[in-house]
Amino acid sequence: MKAFSDRLIERTRRLGHPLCIGFDPHLAHIPPAFRRGSMAPGDPETAAAVGAFCQAAFERVAEHAAAIKPQSAFFEALGPPGVQVLADLLRAGRRAGVPVILDVKRGDIGSTAEGYAGAYLAADAPMRADAITAAPYLGGDSLDPFVGAAAAAGGGVFVLVRTSNPGAADLQDLKVDGAPVYEAVARMLAPAAEKLMGAQGFSGLGVVVGATWPEQAPRVRELLPKSLFLVPGYGAQGGGAADAVRGFVAGPNGLEGGVVSSSRGVLFPEAGHTEDAAAWEAAIDQALDRARTDLAEAVSR
Amino acid sequence: MKAFSDRLIERTRRLGHPLCIGFDPHLAHIPPAFRRGSMAPGDPETAAAVGAFCQAAFERVAEHAAAIKPQSAFFEALGPPGVQVLADLLRAGRRAGVPVILDVKRGDIGSTAEGYAGAYLAADAPMRADAITAAPYLGGDSLDPFVGAAAAAGGGVFVLVRTSNPGAADLQDLKVDGAPVYEAVARMLAPAAEKLMGAQGFSGLGVVVGATWPEQAPRVRELLPKSLFLVPGYGAQGGGAADAVRGFVAGPNGLEGGVVSSSRGVLFPEAGHTEDAAAWEAAIDQALDRARTDLAEAVSR
Numbered sequence: 103m104k105a106f107s108d109r110l111i112e113r114t115r116r117l118g119h120p121l122c123i124g125f126d127p128h129l130a131h132i133p134p135a136f137r138r139g140s141m142a143p144g145d146p147e148t149a150a151a152v153g154a155f156c157q158a159a160f161e162r163v164a165e166h167a168a169a170i171k172p173q174s175a176f177f178e179a180l181g182p183p184g185v186q187v188l189a190d191l192l193r194a195g196r197r198a199g200v201p202v203i204l205d206v207k208r209g210d211i212g213s214t215a216e217g218y219a220g221a222y223l224a225a226d227a228p229m230r231a232d233a234i235t236a237a238p239y240l241g242g243d244s245l246d247p248f249v250g251a252a253a254a255a256g257g258g259v260f261v262l263v264r265t266s267n268p269g270a271a272d273l274q275d276l277k278v279d280g281a282p283v284y285e286a287v288a289r290m291l292a293p294a295a296e297k298l299m300g301a302q303g304f305s306g307l308g309v310v311v312g313a314t315w316p317e318q319a320p321r322v323r324e325l326l327p328k329s330l331f332l333v334p335g336y337g338a339q340g341g342g343a344a345d346a347v348r349g350f351v352a353g354p355n356g357l358e359g360g361v362v363s364s365s366r367g368v369l370f371p372e373a374g375h376t377e378d379a380a381a382w383e384a385a386i387d388q389a390l391d392r393a394r395t396d397l398a399e400a401v402s403r
Numbered sequence: 404m405k406a407f408s409d410r411l412i413e414r415t416r417r418l419g420h421p422l423c424i425g426f427d428p429h430l431a432h433i434p435p436a437f438r439r440g441s442m443a444p445g446d447p448e449t450a451a452a453v454g455a456f457c458q459a460a461f462e463r464v465a466e467h468a469a470a471i472k473p474q475s476a477f478f479e480a481l482g483p484p485g486v487q488v489l490a491d492l493l494r495a496g497r498r499a500g501v502p503v504i505l506d507v508k509r510g511d512i513g514s515t516a517e518g519y520a521g522a523y524l525a526a527d528a529p530m531r532a533d534a535i536t537a538a539p540y541l542g543g544d545s546l547d548p549f550v551g552a553a554a555a556a557g558g559g560v561f562v563l564v565r566t567s568n569p570g571a572a573d574l575q576d577l578k579v580d581g582a583p584v585y586e587a588v589a590r591m592l593a594p595a596a597e598k599l600m601g602a603q604g605f606s607g608l609g610v611v612v613g614a615t616w617p618e619q620a621p622r623v624r625e626l627l628p629k630s631l632f633l634v635p636g637y638g639a640q641g642g643g644a645a646d647a648v649r650g651f652v653a654g655p656n657g658l659e660g661g662v663v664s665s666s667r668g669v670l671f672p673e674a675g676h677t678e679d680a681a682a683w684e685a686a687i688d689q690a691l692d693r694a695r696t697d698l699a700e701a702v703s704r
Contacts, residue, residue: 128518143521144529175511175518181529182490186483209538210476210508211568217429217476220444228445228482237510239540239563241570262540267512269542272591276579283577283584290573 105300106232106258107330110201114168115355119398123163124365125172127152131370134377149183156191159369162386166394168361169201189229201232209237215244219251233258235310238287249294249307258306263287263322266312266335288325295329304359305329311349319349331360337367343400357401368393406601407533407559408631411502415469416656420699424464425666426473428453432671435678450484457492460670463687467695469662470502490530502533504633510538516545520552534559536611539588550595550608559607564588564623567613567636589626596630605660606630612650620650632661638668644701658702669694
């Protein structure tokens with residue numbers, strides 16, 4: 103069984119860019135070509151509309167994406183039918199061999215974290231993803247079940263270290279012995295990173311480090327030299343490509359070491375907000391092309 | 404519309420105890436009387452078995468519980484059918500007027516947190532609970548959508564402050580200017596606590612403070628004098644009743660100010676692990692009676 107980090111790194115090398123495509127199907131953003139019924143969260147047609155959108159979007163982008171990153175919140179917001187749409191998307195990703203990073207930001211005490219590991223990471227998980235995101239507030243032992251399940255099933259775990267929202271500083275930047283809390287979190291992860299090492303020199307114990315705070319990425323890279331980076335916030339949240347890859351390292355074909363996620367720029371371009379299915383396809387293709395070219399340039403420098 | 408904190412506090416006063424009953428349907432713990440098929444996570448009969456267990460357990464305990472606290476992980480672990488079982492339990496709680504604290508520990512950047520708020524707290528949420536648990540690592544702005552939705556719909560939010568697992572110290576106890584990180588989190592929550600104040604003097608912006616670390620509860624109470632406490636870890640995790648209510652304050656009928664959650668002691672007593680439905684009922688009744696008597700004594704001192 104191949105390590106998650108190897109699958110991801112080999113794919114970014116082959117594609118020549120680290121573009122991860124976020125699937126954040128906020129109802130307000132679903133294009134007219136896919137809207138059905140009231141589009142209220144409780145309407146059963148709504149989940150069907152979101153499902154049709156996700157399927158069409160997945161088919162459009164899958165072969166060009168280093169990974170996809172469904173954001174669980176927007177599926178959970180539709181109740182059980184929305185969770186079924188997410189399950190279908192996860193299955194489509196696995197079937198196509200596209201690495202799926204499920205953005206759930208779970209974190210709980212050990213016995214409960216085992217439940218989440220069983221849901222999303224285990225070989226027999228009913229909602230199996232290649233990797234999940236996780237929150238560190240409960241400490242190292244709360245992450246152990248995720249690391250264990252990832253090690254057993256060839257998966258990965260991306261732990262929040264430094265996020266890109268304005269309030270991130272409230273807690274993550276507080277100083278502990280002169281260094282910010284997020285550095286303490288990075289140090290806490292080092293032993294687990296050893297457990298998910300792949301053959302290509304990267305660990306599937308990855309970190310989430312926001313694109314709009316590029317000055318922090320090199321510091322996290324120093325502390326976790328082998329960890330995959332998941333950099334959200336590229337595009338809509340204002341992060342540029344060069345900033346997004348500041349935590350990457352030199353590889354055989356350019357900078358590498360993770361993925362950069364666009365959560366709105368690719369799947370919800372302004373030109374795609376149309377009734378016209380062909381115009382929607384063209385808008386997605388153009389947005390995808392722009393993002394991967396932009397990131398390919400950033401990693402080739 | 405009544406504030407969540409008023410509903411919860413009035414109920415604990417009426418019942419004379421703060422017992423919250425955790426619904427943590429780990430598959431290994433489901434009693435033989437309810438088991439069906441393979442009990443593997445992917446087997447459709449498994450979710451049905453868990454659903455039958457939850458329904459029977461809810462009917463048995465509902466009128467005697469200050470609140471119930473379903474742990475989302477164990478439902479998610481069964482995939483979409485498990486999430487439907489959780490939705491059914493949430494609906495049963497609402498119908499019976501039992502406060503439901505959904506333990507999801509969500510936390511994400513603002514626009515995503517809005518998705519979770521729409522899933523669990525909004526008036527039209529498909530999985531509506533009275534309150535949810537939330538993680539603080541992303542900072543104050545990540546909690547705003549939860550506070551806003553709770554204010555609009557009469558709900559509550561319990562933010563992780565100091566948990567009871569051994570690894571909690573890794574991050575929560577790090578010293579920032581001489582005080583632990585969890586105190587900084589408590590201070591961060593003070594403005595939001597003002598926004599969810601009820602008529603009985605408590606705020607629906609609550610905190611999670613573990614029962615096995617009683618020395619920390621009084622300190623959090625000083626920093627957040629009006630916040631409801633959700634104290635997990637009573638019973639199975641080793642916390643005693645007197646320790647569990649250390650963060651409570653004097654009220655008209657004794658100590659009050661939150662709920663104490665038993666996640667295994669009541670619903671999974673050893674004597675209830677039987678094929679015999681009547682013996683299971685008797686075991687639940689006895690465990691319930693023991694826990695509420697124990698907590699009633701602790702708050703009457």
